Amino acid sequence: MVNVFIFIASALAASLSVKASATPEARAVSCSQAARFGALFGLPAELTTGQSYTVTHNYTCSFYFGMPPTFTDYVLEVTANGNGHQPTILVARRTPEVTAAQPEDTFTFTVPFGYYYAPATYTLRTITTFPVSGTDGSPVLQQGGVYNGVTIIDTSVN
Numbered sequence: 001m002v003n004v005f006i007f008i009a010s011a012l013a014a015s016l017s018v019k020a021s022a023t024p025e026a027r028a029v030s031c032s033q034a035a036r037f038g039a040l041f042g043l044p045a046e047l048t049t050g051q052s053y054t055v056t057h058n059y060t061c062s063f064y065f066g067m068p069p070t071f072t073d074y075v076l077e078v079t080a081n082g083n084g085h086q087p088t089i090l091v092a093r094r095t096p097e098v099t100a101a102q103p104e105d106t107f108t109f110t111v112p113f114g115y116y117y118a119p120a121t122y123t124l125r126t127i128t129t130f131p132v133s134g135t136d137g138s139p140v141l142q143q144g145g146v147y148n149g150v151t152i153i154d155t156s157v158n
Contacts, residue, residue: 038126039061039146046152059103069098075090076150092109
């Protein structure tokens with residue numbers, strides 16, 4: 001009976017130590033395909049022209065999928081209700097200095113006094129460029145991105 005108790009206690013202790021050591025790893029590798037281009041944090045739902053905003057782009061899942069960013073463009077673009085004449089507006093171009101151990105790029109951008117179409121729906125889109133190996137092993141640059149819907153409040157229009 002004592003041996004059974006010792007076995008159960010040992011098994012319980014071992015399972016708890018495995019769970020404790022596996023939990024951080026499980027979080028680090030639980031990346032969906034949709035998250036492979038990273039995630040933006042700190043972006044409000046409304047952006048005002050002339051105002052500065054600080055955001056963080058987390059590339060944890062980019063590194064998980066072997067797609068470290070070379071550079072990232074951040075653009076405002078119309079996604080719906082536009083008149084067909086709104087060009088994409090570049091708000092930031094970054095060469096993120098990130099690693100798998102330090103995957104976050106935090107920066108500030110200012111919404112320019114561009115030409116915004118009031119009924120249109122906008123998105124802040126990231127276009128991340130990353131290297132992959134081509135069929136002969138040479139580097140090939142590919143792009144992908146993340147979309148965050150926003151409303152533009154244009155303070156230059158009275």
